Structures are given as C-alpha cells and as structure tokens.
Amino acid sequence: MPSTNTVLALADLGQSVWLDTLSRGLLEGGELARLIALGVTGVTSNPTIFEKAIAQGHDYDADIAALVEEGKGVQEIYDALTLEDVRRAADLLRPVYDRSDGRDGYASLEVSPLLAYDTAGTIQEARRLFYSLGRPNVMIKVPATAAGIPAIRDLIADGINVNVTLIFSRHTYRAVMEAYLEGLERRRSQGQAIDRVASVASFFVSRVDTLVDRLLAERGASQDLAGRAAVANAKLAYRDFRAVFASPRFQALAAAGAMIQRPLWASTGTKNPAYSDLLYVDNLIGPDTINTLPLPTLEALLDHGHPARTLDADLDEAARTLDRLEAAGIDLEAVAAQLLDEGVDQFAASYHALIRALGLQRSRVAHRLQADRYNLGSYEPAFRETLRRFAEEEVVSRLYRKDPALWSADPAVQAQVAGALGWLDVPAWSRQHLPAIRALARDLQREGYTDVVLMGMGGSSLVSDVLAHSFPDGALRLTVLDSTDPGWIRALAARLDPARTLFIVASKSGTTTEALAFYRYFWQRVRDAGLDPGPHFVAITDPGTPLEAEAGRQNFRRVFLNPVDIGGRYSALSLFGVVPGTLMGVDMEGLLGRAEEMRERCRLPDPATNPGVLLGVAMGVLARAGRDKVTLAFPSRMGIMADWIEQLLAESTGKNGTGFVPVAHEPLADPADYGDDRLFVTYRWLGHPDPDLESHLAALEALGHPVIRLTIADRYGLGAEFYRWEVATALGGRILGINAFDQPNVQESKDNTARMLAALAEEGQLPVPHPHASDALMTATVGYPPVPSGTRLTVTDALAHLLRLVQPGDYVALMAYLAPTAEHWSALEQLREVILRRWRVATTVGFGPRFLHSTGQLHKGGSDHGVFLQLVTPPAPEAPAVPGQPYDFASLITAQGLGDFEALTHHHRRVLRLTLTGDPTVGLAELARTVAALPLS
C-alpha cells in the first residue's frame, strides 16, 4: 500500500526525516507531537536555532524569571532552557526510539561553539550534556574541526551518542567515519557493548552552493554550474559512506551489534529563492540516510515532494560536475575549510547573542526583584525638592540636547562644555567599530600573541583596569601600565615576551608624559629583542594629536581615533575601553548593550525614575549639606570599579573649592567612628549577597547615615554602571555649580614636574628640599603649615604637626609613590585604618603618579578639607632610562612627587612629605605604629 504522506514515503525509501528546529512553542503547542505523528523521527538543534527561539520571543520569559529568582547565572539559565527543550523533545521521540530499537528517534544538542578548537573541553562538555540529559535517545553535536575529530572518537568510545556537525568536505567526512570506527573498536577492545552507541554525520549542503555560486560569479564562470556543487558533493560523500560501511572492518563491528553512522543531510533549507524549495530534499533520497528539515522545507515536502531514490543515481554526472568546478578554479576543499571556519564563527555569534540577550533579561528581572534603594533619611525632603526642580527645569531633555548652560552661564565655559558631551551617545558609535577590532583580535590570536599591555593614565587606563580585573578569563591577558615606579616597570618588562605582546599607547591628548615614557621604553625593548616594533604597537588617541603623527611615522599596527568631544574620564565606553576590552576577548557588544539600556533609562524625563539623575541629585544635595565624602562601600567584585568612579568624581567635581570626595576601598570601621560628612553607596550583586557588608550598612542607617543601594546583575552590567555614573557625575556637578568637564588644577603639578626635570638636566640633580627631621627609617619634610625656621623636629613631631590639625569633616589622603603591589597596599591599609579609627575621618589612598590623574585635581582644587601625607622613596639607583629623554624613571617619579608636593604647599593644603629610606613595607609598618601612638589633641 502506498504511504499516506511524503515523509512516510521517504521512510519507505530508507530515509528518515528529522526536524531541524526546536522551541518551547513547538513543544507546548503540540506541533512537534503532530509532526512525529506524521512520521518525523528526530530533532536537531544548534545555537542559531536556540538564539531564534529564546532571544527573539517571549515563550521562555516565565522560566527565565524563575531561574533568576533562584539566583542562577546566565550560563546556567542557558543550560537549563536548552537542556529542558531537548529533554522534552527526546521524550516525545522516545516511542520512535523504542520502536526502531535505537536506530532512530533522537534529539540533538550542540556543545558550546566556543569549544570548537578545544578537544579536552569538548569531551568534558559533551559528557556533561549527555549525562545531564539522562536519556538514551539524545545525541551531542560536535563539530568536525581538527580538534573535534579526536573528541568524537573518544566520546564514541565512551558510549556517548554523537551527531557530528559542520561537515562540508569529503576529506573531513572520511576522517569522521574513521573516528567513529576507531571509537567503536576501542570500546569493543575494552569489552564494552557497542550495539547502543549511535552516531550520525551531518553533511552540510545548501551552504556549499551559496559559497560556490558566489565564487563562480566572481570568476565569471559558466552559470550552468550554479546550484549544482552541493548535491554533487553530497552524492559522492554518500558513495564514500557506502564503501566504508560495506568494508570488512565495519562488518566485524556490525557482527558485534554496531550500527552504521548514517549521513544526515543538514543545511537543507534552500537559500537561493531562484532554486527549487526541495533542491536539497528531492535529490538526496536514499537508504540509510537522514534529512533534517527546517519547518518550511518540511511543509514543502509534505505538499509537493517527489519521493524517489535519487542519491545514488547519476554519480558520473556528479563527478563530472566536481571536475568542471575544479577546472573553473573552484577548490572544494578550500570552500569547505572556509565554510567550517565561518560555520563555527556563526554559531559562536549566535551563542554570544543569546547569552547577551539572556544577560539583559536577567538584569531586567534582577532590577525588578531588587530595585535600587535610596535611604537618605533626613535629607529626603531636600532630595525630593531638587528632583522636582530638575523636572521643572527639564534637565534631562536639556542634557540630551547637550545644552552647556546646564553647567555655566559663561559663554567661554559653555563652548568648552559643548565640546565635551560626546559620551552621551558613544555606546552606539562604539558598536560600529567592533567588527574591525574583532578582526584585529583574531589576527593577534592567530599570530600567537598572549599579552596586551595598555599604557596610559587616568581616564585613558582605568577602564582597562576594570575590564582586566572583571574578565580575567579573556583570550589574551591585559595588563595596565600606569606607574612610573622603576622596579614595577622592570618587573613588567621581565615578565613579557616582546614577540607575543601588543602595546597600546592610550592618550587622548597624545602628550601625557607617562604614557609617552612607557611607549619609548617598550618600543626600545621590542627593538632590542630584534623585532620590528611597529606591528607590536597600537595607539588610541584623538585626531590630530602628536601621538597620531608619531604612530604614523613609526608604522604602528593600527591607530584608533576617538571622537574629540569625549574627555578622558568619560571615555570608558568609547574606543579607550572598547579596543582593549575586545582585544582581550571581552564581549564588548554585551557591555555596550547594557550601557545603551542604561542610556534609555537615563533619558526618562521624570527624574524620580531616572537612575542617573537620582544618583547625581542625591550626591549633589548631600554634598551641599556637608556630606561630601561619597563612600564607595562596595562588595569585592565591584572593588575595581571604585577606582574608576573615584577618578570620575574627583577630577570632574573637585574644583572651585568644592567637590565630591570619593572614598574607595576604605576598610569597614566601627559604625560610631564615622562623621556626619558621609554618604554611603553600595552595590548588591545578584546571586552574591554580602551579609557582612549589608549588616554594616544597616547599622550605619540606624545611626542616621544616608545609604544608597544600587543593583548589578552580572559583570556585563558594568557597561550600564559606567554610563549611570557619568550622568550622575555630570548632573551632580551641576548642583555643585561647577563645570564637570575640565581639570584646571592638574596642570600645575605637571608644570612643576617639568621644571624639576629641567633643573635635573641643567644642574645634574633634582631640587629636593632639605628634610626637617630624620630617623633610621625615614625623613620628614614639612610642607604646610610651615614650621619656624631652625625648629628641631623628630619624624614623630612632624607627623604630630600634621595630624593635630585634623578636624571633623576632613579627609586624610595617603599618596604613595611606590610600586602598586599588594604588599604596599596592605601596609598602607593598616596605616589608613589607624587614622580612620583614631581621628574618625575619611581616609583615601592613591599610588603616585596614578592618583595625580584622579584625586590629584580634588586635592588642589576641591574644598580645603584634605590633609596630605606624601610617601616617597629616594630615587632608585640604576633605574631604566626613558629613551630620548635626559632622565630615567627614578628621576621621573621623584620629580612627580616633588611637583605635587610643591603644588599642595603652594595652595596651603596641609601636607607632609615622608621619604622611606629603607624597605618601604617596614617603614610603613613603623609609621602605622607611630601614628597609633600619637596623642589626639
């Protein structure tokens, strides 16, 4: 009796029809069950299929929300959703599997495409998926890459069902069949059963025609070859299959129960609308095969398919077609290699897009579950009143119209501000540059690069620090160089292999002394290693800077030009963040996507629902009420972000005798030890509660301190946070009445440094002032207030002279011109803790010269509440020279310390300079002891 539909007719001809799609809708709407009833006997999925199903609809929303509430991460959500769909499909297919005695009835799930070049990773992941699915009728898809083939062999030997995917070439197909046979043989030799190990080989079809047709057109070859390569290639592959599985070698395995590895025609949806919609169905029908069809192709088959055995017909014609293609200059192996690379890339792109979409959804749910909370206590009325005023003055729409009058009525200031608001729109601009930067990243990986070193200061480097710390799993290691400490530079140079390192010189102005010194030093190192330095250097700068010109002269590998209307500290989401992030392998598209979402929220005209406005107004109102110490009490995962925020707040607002004083990384003290000059800001990181921090903040709240709790869902949320803080800083600055886009007091220290270095060049030594006191571990030089000349002091006296001036509302800043090591940091932290506990004032710590491009502006330009302790070492002997300059790094860092000391003294800021003459860590420990014993007046 003839079959009742074409799917069953194909089954009569020995071909199974599978469905090449899967989604929750198909499962829940009963469509898959209906198709199985019609004769469909399997299901295949891939990352693109899941991306369409999950990211482009709402069928999964409820599940996603539930998983977020359980605290699941993005990867876990992806896993849960895809495993669930495949599990359910397998269950629907189970009767087919049982009926066919394990020959048919499978659902396939692909391993992450990110593992396509990693054999061990693929094996581990395939095992995990197979055992989590816990059903015999599932197959794990493994790509036929060079790394995938040995994994296929090992997985078969393990007894795991494998669907080999992304096969385009007959050569590769033979290696796939070989891997299957070897796997079975190994399993059998280990005495294990082989009759239930199933495998199919997914031979891709339509994509071959797509590429070959394009190549034919490019070569102007005869068009009668168009649309014929794929079927011919598949037919000859089928002939190879027949030969291998008829061989005595396989027959021996078959005698032990082995199943053949059926070819599965994949990619059978017609892509060229000029061709028949059943081109890759009607022509590929034959026994022992499978054709997996997307829904429209399956419908076409049911509607007008021609069930007839075609696969082994006209083989000579197929061979002739391939010969003619060769004669036309089409190398099918090269085509296959390209398609394999592109196939992996496309699946990886879909996978990333899905992960990104899930991340976004997760962060939305997270914000619903855990909204930002502003507990401003008695400041609430002033806060609400200012929000109301912001609404009345239409601040948000003026911000996005880039109205400089928000910050100043002075036309000259307005002109400068108008040229500094490009950051408001930069995420979308940056996104366009991603493909080119990704191409560079791929080249670097192919060329064997292992390291990227970003050389720059302040806003040009801090974003890289955030990325390097938050994404330590990048393909390349990113290191930030922003210290002129000679030992630090030498240690970095010793660690790097110049042949495998890319150096990024990042400087908006293209004139920053430190960045240029690093560049000259490492250029010379690369040259000394016998290499041509140009290909190892990249610049990020503004158009027209001296750095752009230098990079051109020296043939840098690339120069990335950033928009001129973005200042350093507002540049995180521009090329200054996007280039290093992409090169190290961060999904910057994900990060920018979150930034764009935050941008949308920051455009909301109602200030009371606008996350940027809320934060800016809270900081502004509280600072004006005397609570200007913005204490960033962050959980450890956000710690590094505090450094970036510190720079943004301090350099943007610390001027005209006012400003926010960011307090980052301060150890937690007894709640009673905090003055009434604080505003606390914290983050709650979804799925990672920090009960100690939370109870500390609750205690502070109980004492009447204002606390802001912001929420972040995952590390891609950092993109949103960069944007939120930029808006908040700009608008908070408006409340303080300052221009948040200049840094008038930074120049002074720079000028002083230049003068010191000129003196060194002329007189052979730096004009180091004579110390007022010294002991075995350090010397002390009083800056301001001065001591009467001739006064005899001890180091303890000098410290007492400074610290007895500390008043409530002050902050003590430790400014250490030392290598930024963990050891120095912890010694400084101890000193800081003593000061915080005993004087009950806010404390800050910065390494020089980095902080000069951060809190340095606030120190000199902000309110006179700073008390400064400068910590330096004597210039190190035999420091590395700065090529092309008459000084070395030791003189540079010394001159920088002196220059700032002079600037602070000149501004009558309370300041003392201590030179640690021995081991700095020992000196700092002693200092902490001395400070702990000083009397409190």
Ligand SMILES: O=P(O)(O)OC[C@H]1O[C@](O)(CO)[C@@H](O)[C@@H]1O
């Ligand atoms: O990117 P540039 O021009 O090298 O500047 C680096 C840093 O120096 C400053 O201009 C001054 O400290 C910062 O604003 C800036 O982030």
Ligand SMILES: O=C[C@H](O)[C@H](O)COP(=O)(O)O
């Ligand atoms: O297993 C199925 C394949 O992943 C699928 O057929 C690919 O088809 P496409 O080329 O239409 O993406």
